[in-house]
Amino acid sequence: MRRVLAHPSLAIGLAATLLFAALGLLSLAWTPYPIEQIVIPRRFLGPSPEHWLGTDHLGRDMASLVMSGTLTSFVVAALAVAIGAGVGVPLGLAAAAWGGPVEWLVLRLSDFVFAFPAIVVAILITTLVGPGASNAVVAIGIFNIPVFARVARGGALSVATLDFVAAGRLAGLGNAAVAFQHLLPNIMSLLIVQGTIQLSLGILSEAGLSYVGLGTQPPDTSLGLMLRDAQSLFLLHPWLTLVPGLCIVLIVIALNIAGDGLRDAIDPRLRQSETNVTA
């Protein structure tokens, strides 16, 4: 804990991120007003004591929407990172541990996924899996895989040349055991930092997908969806876009600052990770 406080940017970033996350989690238990409650007569109200952040185009309470929207945005981004890491990291480790044709294939696969337009994948999943947050999670998740694969491979390659890996092989460990017992623990800090970056990108991608109508679908809500719904009312009720827009910006900044702080706190040498993420 002492180390965390030693790095101001990590402290601020982490605090802000946790605040937003807590706000989101709270929405599961309690929100000032039920989210689905549509009361047309009380729509477009400005911020007031009853409605801290006013009401939207269907009369729903903005504060409650922001809380549950933050939760959905976080959950979508987090699950997408989980998919990215869950599939990407083993691929990256395999590429580093086995090398040769395995490495070649992993690289070609990540080139391919990277080149594929995100929107096409998102639409494909919408029609196959059905629209909604789950679609956004899978679409963004798929795009995290090559990122994590490359970061894991880059990190693992630099560790693979060290003697304790050879010692492991001497003790009869196979490629897989070497990868998980020796390579993975030593690139964890690299992955955690990359995780925060992909988390913030995930929130932005969810907003983008919702904007073109592929992300979260009503009656659930997400920050991206709120932004999209309010977009056409920009001139009449700019307040409706400012609230979700600012929330997204603040969360992403908080996550990025936490990511930078984490990087400096864990391992100053990792600062290159920003560059070798694309080794």
Next chain:
Amino acid sequence: MIVFALRRTLGFAATLLLAALAIFFLLDLLPGDPAQFILGISATPEKLAVLRTQLGLDAPAHERFVGWVWGMLQGDFGTSYTQQAPVAGLIWERLAVTLPLAGLAMILSVLVGLPLGIIAARWRGKGVDTSIMVLAQMGVAVPSFWFGMLLTLLFAVALRWLPPGGFTPWSENPLLALRGLVLPSIALALPQASILARVMRTALVDVRGQDFIRTARAKGLTMGEAIWRHGVRNALLPVLTILGLQLAILITGTIIVENVFYLPGLGRLIFTAIGERDLVLVRGATIILVLAVTATMLLTDIAYALVDPRLRERSPS
């Protein structure tokens, strides 16, 4: 160098083939078909059957795949179901918007991002450095369509300096076409410029600590001269990798900005074509996008090898 280029081109071809296979068979999974879309509410089973044979939808999948790939090699991408026009022509019209847009955004982000990164590195830790870095944080955090909206409101609606959107073809009036791309490319360039500034700054700050900089100073150069003569070129290596990636992201990522500024780009073409289940158009457009992106990555790798002699002989990763 030739072996290096050969290896990478082989990888490039493999990725393309993988892409063609995936695109074709994934898209085939989509429920609904163009015939239904064309006939819409008035579709009846007989009319659907007639239209399907006309469009050649009922041939077996592998046959259509081979036909498609063979056609592509000869430059014939087939005819669009819903628009009954050659796909190649449609794509070319849209590329004439997406590529210049991505290119302009790239140039903007380099012209803005790199100098800011160098300035921030030059006065490391000072006020200007922190403010640039905060700006960069903001730049990355703002959703592009929201930023696009703000730009349009300010420059197009209020100040009337630039058109709010739409695109007059190059052939008709290149100046107007260019004016139409200014706001969208700014919206696209903002996040990329921010990333570039951060990467440039980090690369330059790291290069200060390298041994060959100390050797250069030992030779009689001041720190500034050593960085300028030796540091910058080495710092460009990581920047070059990011540039290649960003161009790739830009090419595939214009769909949202195209929507905000109603530009007839390739992204929107794919989006509407999928909605209309015009799969032959979607396939053609997607493979072109994949081609553009993998070509960019190939060029970046080769450029990287040209700059860094270490990569030329050793078998590249």
Next chain:
Amino acid sequence: MTNLMKSLGLALALAGAMAGTALAQPSEVRIGVALEPPILDPTAGAAEAIDIVVYQNIFEGLTRIDQNGEVQPGLAREWTISPDQLTYTFKLAEGVTFHDGTAFDAEDVKFTFERILAEDSVNAHKEFFTPITAMTVIDPLTVEMTLDHVVGRFLFDLGRGDAVIVAPESADNNANEPIGTGPFAFVQWNKGSRVVLEAYGPYWGEPVHLSKATYVFISDTSTMTNALLAGDVDGTNNFATEALGVFEGNPQYQILVGTTEGETILGTNNRKPPFDNLKVRQAMAHALDRQAIIDGATYGYGTPIGAPFAPHNPYYVDLTGTYPHDVEKAKALLAEAGFPDGFSATLKLPPVAYARLSGQIIASQFAEVGIKLELINMEFAQWLDEVYTNNDFDLTIISHVEPFDIGNYANPDYYFGYDNPQFQALITELNGTTDEARRKELAVEAQTILANDAVNGYLFELAQTGVWNAKLTGMWQNSPIEGLVLRDIRWTE
């Protein structure tokens, strides 16, 4: 707070509009439309977006529908109908040429209808013209058609976009280079961006006021708002109701509120339990609060309907009182039907704003009576496949924009699957008579049956909310037929 914002909007618009008009020459107009047509041949596609650009602008039919939905003479200046109402003889206009200079005569009319009735024809409404059994060219300016049974609305159907007259020389590539006889000729189509038309000099009818018309395709509402404010676009026929506020009370713009043929309904799958049970459908009808849906989904624009019939149609009867909004009665009916604590169902929604918004409102209204709805938003092609073709749905929301489409309820295979022989007999009789009084009587009876049977949840008639530059006039207020007729549009200053 909001009025401050409104004045900001106003200020921006003022600044925008003043500079805007100075640029546009008085005889040109730029019209913003949401959907880009897939092709420009109205006889080979059903999409409304095609007719918006070409109907009565590039192409013309034998008859012409005016802004009140009445049949007017088109290329056929006058016609005589045989006493048994089976033979129609049309006298054609003289000196008419297609835009590529080729002459127009009876042969073209014969060719057009043979093309519609051909084996491989992809005409969207081929079934309206199947009754034609013979087409005879009497002389270059007269053509005779004989039907195998009396068709009450035959002259109206000839005025549709599907029946416009095409020439054999140019028919095949009308999809991308439309050649018609209309007052406007096709110039160019920049896919994904715009279509440009210009006045056709040697037009046979009264000359039009505009020299050039450009359709600009803008799907996003906020972008359309900006385009209007910046003067990049002079007007749009149907603007999203939620953003109308920006232009209300703004002297630079005028808002044309009219009606359309779009009956918006809560489509119910009558084949599937529990919706096959009349009591359940009645309970749902009582649960619906039409005015709240209109206020929420279309911001108050649109008229409630009690049956699937357009209010501006002379045969319309107001049946909204059949099942008034009554939560307690709805619960009681549900209990009687054997669902004391309600049931759950899916509501599949196509990608249109009014459907998505009213879907949410209806879901919350149904929740009050114990019906739990799961909203499933889907793409149009997917909606067509699952709901329209395979009938794999519980409830859906769609607007039937085709004129006089009450006949769909007589087709048992139609997606909501209503099979009432008594109603079917009534419709066949209606289609078979041309006598106005009798048709009105039958139409009223048809509407009452559908209202009482609560086949679907009848919500509201889609309003048409056009936003135009204040200095433009001649735009149609209502849209009784799919299309955006440019004929009368002109600048006042």
Next chain:
Amino acid sequence: MSLLEVRELSVRFGGSEAVSDLSFAVGRGERFGIVGESGSGKTLTALAITGLLPEGAEVFGSIALDGEPLPSDERQMARLRGKRIGLVFQEPMTALNPLVRIGEQIEEAISLNGGDEGPLDVSRLLQEVGLEPRHGRRYAHQLSGGQRQRVMIAMALAGQPDLLIADEPTSALDLVTQRKILDLIAEICARRGMTLLFISHDLKAIAALCTRVMVMQKGRLVELGPTERVFRAPEAEYTGKLVAASRFDIPDGARVPGPELLKVEGVSREFRQGGFLPWRGKPLRAVDEASFSIGTGECLALVGPSGCGKTTLAKIVVGLDTASSGGLQLEGTSYRGRDLPNALRRDVSLVFQDPFGSFNPRMTLGRSLMEPLRLASGLTIAERLERVRNAVRAVGLDTGMLERYPHEFSGGQRQRLAIARALVTRPKLLVLDEPVSALDVSVRGEVLALLARLRAEYGLTYLLISHDLDMVRAMADRVLVMEAGRIVEQGSPQELFAHPKHRMTRELVAARLPEIGASPAKI
């Protein structure tokens, strides 16, 4: 009048003092040495003199060159540094700009500083440091460590400096190259009459090269005086310890080797040079038909310059790599490398050179030491724990260390733990790859003594890989000399050192620096 005068020099890094009030003077033409272990502040002193201290360092005290204090303005200091002082650093691998050809980098040094005394050009400089003009067109990664160090010297000489500062110029090179570089520096300083400031932790190099020496410990001056006197009769107790540690005591008579344990027959290892296209370029033979055998209890040394294939051969013996042709036999079972069966892997273990890389930083030492016991499948957990504790005690460390992490220990302690890990499976053959070359001089003696004790106690057989002949003479019963993959000569250390037959052996013996404290043989 002294060329360089340093008075009360202190260097502080945010609070902690790395160098504290150091005063010394270096006369013109003199060869002045600074000796001390890592962390003694010797490098910082050199950087302070040339104004190249890293950012964040505070400097106190005064430094004068030819009587004038060093200029405070960065540009003037840079020009003075380039013209008057030549600098050679320790790490040749990263000291050159990887993207620019060598010739251009030297050309830059010339254009900056040379030019006033006659035509100085790149090829003449290259020749002076023993390289050919064609090297000028190469890039840094295309040269060996020794060649890069020669390029550094050429660059330092471009401005005809009065003072050459060499900071550990040879510690990253193998013995033979090390000796050549030291000879080159001595010869150039003599020919050009340049003053030399030589910094090293290797007392023998200092003794061979310098006339006066300053001993530093933790940033303080411990002793200063003529090299011969300081090393023969050191006044400071710390200097005495250093002198003792750098001399290896020669063991009593060689033991009689037991029955044959390992047999290596005609082992070769080829590496395909061609990139993607196999037929391009002939394969490189790293090991060429090596054959020898080791008796139980024997300590056999494999000696040769870096790149002669000794490490590759060692990897094949322990089963980390596989021979392209030929085979090996361990206790009668034959194998070709990686196919060494697990049952036999228990009998062979390896101790690595770099103590800092041999332990997984994320694992406790206990777990790292338990890892090899995977091979001894029969043991219960308790037995394994006992084995690990015994091994740690055997290397003279306390078992409390098992719960802690590698970064909490010094180089010497880690190397002892590495040896403990190698012992834990009770191997018969222990392969030691440069076991002490990465350690500080003072610690080397202890580790070698430990290895000797373990061999006597447990009757272990050692295969020792090294380029340091003095260490080999102290440890090995028999020596094999390798060059370019082939074994060129073998025999007992005493025989080989007395009269080496093969050219390579002669070169190795000649490269040995004279013992310190004995007669001061200057080179």
